[in-house]
Amino acid sequence: MKELIEKLSSKYELQEVVYQRDNLVFAAISKENAIEAVTYLRDYEGYTHLVMMSCVDWIEDGKYQLLYLLHNPKLKNDIGIKVYIDRENPEMVSAHHLWKSVWTYQREMHESFGIVFPGSPRLEENFVVEGWDETPFMRRDFDTHEYAEKTYFPRGNRKTNDPAEYMRKKLYPNQPVTAKQRKDDK
């Protein structure tokens, strides 16, 4: 894996290189070079299998992190190419021409994070939610609890138990149980 990272870093500027396991490495590449690097890995280094595409919302940094996870079926190892894009104006170059499965991931990310991939087929079609006009639901600033309270009116005479409190009683009976005691713990 080290040879591959050396080769890649001679071509592109790599950041945050982390060897997670013997057969898994993550590296961040700039937005401009990402698709070129992914194409290079697919065509010249044998990373022909796109395992998945994903997105993480780093709201405190004002960035979205996209992930292209590639697998090499011959060497049996994986590389995760990470790309940071601006959260305010989320736009990324489409990779749908590289694999036939990419457009589905991009369509999902468009719906759940609001990221735009110009030219990606069927991007505007609904994926899992229909007629959704709220904040894209996988963003960190979308509060599921608040949405549920607002949309589904509160039902009366309903008792709720805090699962964490219950587990604490069950798993750690000799430790302080009440919220006040827990505060004192800290």
Next chain:
Amino acid sequence: MINKFLGFKPDEKLLPSQTVTEDTEIDLSSHKYQKIWLGPNHPGVTGNMAIELTVQGTTVMRAKTHVGYLHRGFEKLIERRLFVQGFPTSIRMCVAEPDTNEYFIARSTEELSGYADAVPEYANWLRMLSLEMARLAGLLRGVPGQGGTFALGIGVQWGVYLRDLILDRFEELSGARVYHMYIIPGGVRGALPDGFKERMEDNLRDIDDFIIRIKKLMFHNSVFKQRAKGLAVITPEMVDKYGIVGTNARCCGVKRDVRKDNPYLYYDKLDFDPPTATDGDVYSRTWIRWQELIQTVDLIRQIMAKMPKKGDIRCKMPNVLNWKIPKGETYVRLESGRGEMGMYYVTDGSDKPRRINLRGPSYNHAISVLEHMLIGQDVADVHAIMVSLQTCPPEIER
């Protein structure tokens, strides 16, 4: 022949074109085409998904997969919960083999918090046993289910009965039948009960009989053979292009199996060779799955013979209610009954995960592959193709 006798010459332009491709133009206003919705509530559809078919006569011209009927936002809900509280939510992302998701969360959290090597050997063998039992329970529905799409319904009933016996063993092992929550960070929840191996062996003998009977029912049946042979072929070129994994890749000669390629737990200590075929059609996919059924029964016997008699079931872990994991990310994968499954797990140093993302094989199989394969097929074969790809909507919409 009859046309020749009557001297009738049909207008070729009005007949369905013989070769339908993705590029064939469709003019819906020409009244030659019809839209049919297959699902979301249809006995032949795998789970709650719908396929919007555009047909001409009985030939499928276009297909679009619609999902979302099961969406409950599991990934989002897990982001709001403590690491250990994510378990009951995660297992609902895959009804057929929920144990896979338990393994992902347990393994990812162990890896990111530095406990990966601390899990006792006995617990790892038990994890493997529970994963293989889940595969067996899935195959007992999946293999006869393929016959069900060609009207061989009796096999499904046999399979469901035997699956129930495996669920009895799960109940014995974990206390639950469908959602077990058996694999937890640091190990498993319980040791093997007394007499478990004997009762399991009894069930496996019943399944051995079933394997022979299902072979006679399906593979010796001329209707099944005629309809399944040559239907919906997957070629080796399609495998990487569409992200095809598991039995669907092995049916056309591409040998991909995570248990062999990236061995996890103690799969390298077991003696097995994943079955492959070369035709890539529905028949060979079913044939491979039937062979996997034999192999899974054998693997469970091997595990029960090779595992230690007793040992620790889990290592000492920190207080799970105040458990903080340092910032990091990982991807953990395993071979499920449907192919490679995996989970991308990101932590940010707090007591909750920053992001989890499940990679299910159906994400590609049920959307890009299915939409491509249905074009030009007969409406009557749509179910067979869908079941042969083992599509499972919960892992698409999570």
